[in-house]
Amino acid sequence: MTAAAATPGFWDWSFNPPLVLVIGLAVLYLLGSRRTVTPARKEAEQRWRSLCFYAALLVLAVALSSPIEALSEEVFWAHMVQHVLLLVVAPPLMLVARPWVRLWRVLALGARRSLGRSIALGERMEPVRWGLRAVGRPLPSFLLFSVVLLAWHLPPLFDATLSSSALHVLEHTLFFGTALMLWKHVIDSPPLHAPLSSLQRVIYVVGAMVVSWALAVVLALAPHPLYAHYAHELTRPGGISAIADQQVAAGVMWVPGSITFVIVIFIYVHRWLTPAGVRANSSRLAGEH
Secondary structure: OOOOOOOOOOOOOOOOHHHHHHHHHHHHHHHHOOOOOOOHHHHHHHHHHHHHHHHHHHHHHHHHHOHHHHHHHHHHHHHHHHHHHHHHHHHHHHHHHHOOHHOOOOOOHHHHHHHHHHHOOOHHHHHHHHHHHOOHHHHHHHHHHHHHHHHHOHHHHHHHHHHHHHHHHHHHHHHHHHHHHOOOOOEEEEEEEEOOOOOHHHHHHHHHHHHHHHHHHHHHHOOOOHHHHHHHOOOOOOHHHHHHHHHHHHHHOOOOHHHHHHHHHHHHHHHHHHHHHHHHHHHHHHHHH
């Protein structure tokens, strides 16, 4: 019988670049918050949004620096947990938090004006602005999210990420970045505004969920392990087989990976079915409180 591999412990965190970045963002947000005046009627809402921001950072830290990172080298299902956190947990939380103004206000006023003018009007930035406009529309964002999700799970690319730290970082960066692009069309996060109607957002999210389900189905029904790295592991935590590991990973993508999609779908179906007058009155009452 094959001996089970040692499982990383709860305290086996890595003080790696992602964790340094997360800590840095937390500090910048705190400094920016001190430079931002919040109206009294908005304080409760802002506390909630700040909580979402710190929760998003915590999710990123758990995905990239916690024992899950070490475990992902040994079992595929832990790797899929990372992907779910980067695709459908951290990005929506970040967008709900609306941290952009507070992070921007870390800079001095003069620096903000100069940088903002350069970004918005500078000739050198025109190709960047054009590129962002091109890929930032709903359909290109959806296609980028889908292609990135599916392409990085092709066996040659996926196995390559497990033998190259640079490719692994690129994979996770693209997952998080394209997920932000997808979710920004569903979750309003000023100054980013989603142009889609409630019904369009439902269709958009259902489409993204179907793409993730397609990946889960392929992983679940494959008759043999798809990834050589995990198939050739001599020992795994818990003594799980390679094919069972792959099927558990499919379950992670299929069930926990669908929770955010389902929540958002219910929210926007409710908004779609709620008369506009009722929504406007609820918004007015919320603003008064």
